[in-house]
Amino acid sequence: MTQLMINGKAYDVDVEDDMPLLWVIRDVIGFTGTKFGCGMGLCGACSIHIDGNVARSCITPVAAAKGKNITTIEGLGTPDNPHPVQQAWAESDVPQCGYCQSGQIMAAASLLKENPKPNEDDIKNGMTNYCRCGTYLQIHAAVKKASDLIGDES
Ligand code: FES
Ligand code: FES
Numbered sequence: 763m764t765q766l767m768i769n770g771k772a773y774d775v776d777v778e779d780d781m782p783l784l785w786v787i788r789d790v791i792g793f794t795g796t797k798f799g800c801g802m803g804l805c806g807a808c809s810i811h812i813d814g815n816v817a818r819s820c821i822t823p824v825a826a827a828k829g830k831n832i833t834t835i836e837g838l839g840t841p842d843n844p845h846p847v848q849q850a851w852a853e854s855d856v857p858q859c860g861y862c863q864s865g866q867i868m869a870a871a872s873l874l875k876e877n878p879k880p881n882e883d884d885i886k887n888g889m890t891n892y893c894r895c896g897t898y899l900q901i902h903a904a905v906k907k908a909s910d911l912i913g914d915e916s
Contacts, residue, residue: 764828768793769837779825783817784808786824787834795835795864799892806891809865810834816872835864838871846915847871850908858895866891870905878912880905 763774768791775790782801787793787810796819799807803821810819811833812826839845844852847870857863866889873880873888880888885905893901 764824766791766824766827766832767830768832769834770831775824777824780823782820783810783822783824783827783832784819787819787832793834793836797861797864799862799865804892805862805865806869807862807865809868809891811868811872814872814875816869833868835868838867845871846911847874847904847908850904850911854900854904854907856897856900856904858893858897862891862893862895862897866893866897866901870901870908873905874908874912879909 763776766773766775766786768787773791775786777786777790784796784798787796788798796810797807798820799805801820803818806818808818808820809816811817812822813830839848847867851863851867869889869891877884885902889901889905
């Protein structure tokens with residue numbers, strides 16, 4: 763048995779140590795907000811936070827997450843109390859098909875934690891997740907808006 767701490771709650775799972783964390787999160791535990799895209803660490807659809815840092819869960823073995831705090835999109839905010847990135851995403855109407863968006867939001871939240879006032883280049887270089895619908899302009903605008911919201915809160 764492996765114990766994982768996800769969104770503030772402990773889960774005991776009976777899986778191999780080298781199973782990708784993405785499979786455990788989605789298929790064993792049932793947090794399906796985290797998506798499978800490439801399975802090779804390239805697209806970012808599977809982005810989560812491990813101890814507050816963004817990680818691509820499709821290439822993270824479950825053993826690497828033992829004893830750490832894992833956050834998925836389900837644990838980032840709530841409808842009543844959204845994370846500033848979620849609020850900015852909604853206000854900016856970012857998603858098209860939506861498939862990549864939870865990964866984008868997790869990446870943006872991590873970027874803004876590291877750098878609450880990113881400039882255009884910081885956003886371009888920091889937001890490396892793919893979006894097949896091409897919502898990059900809206901994503902960049904929403905990161906800026908989230909940065910403003912965070913600034914207003916502090
Ligand atoms: S599914 Fe993990 S990076 Fe693409
Ligand atoms: S919104 Fe469709 S892939 Fe990004």
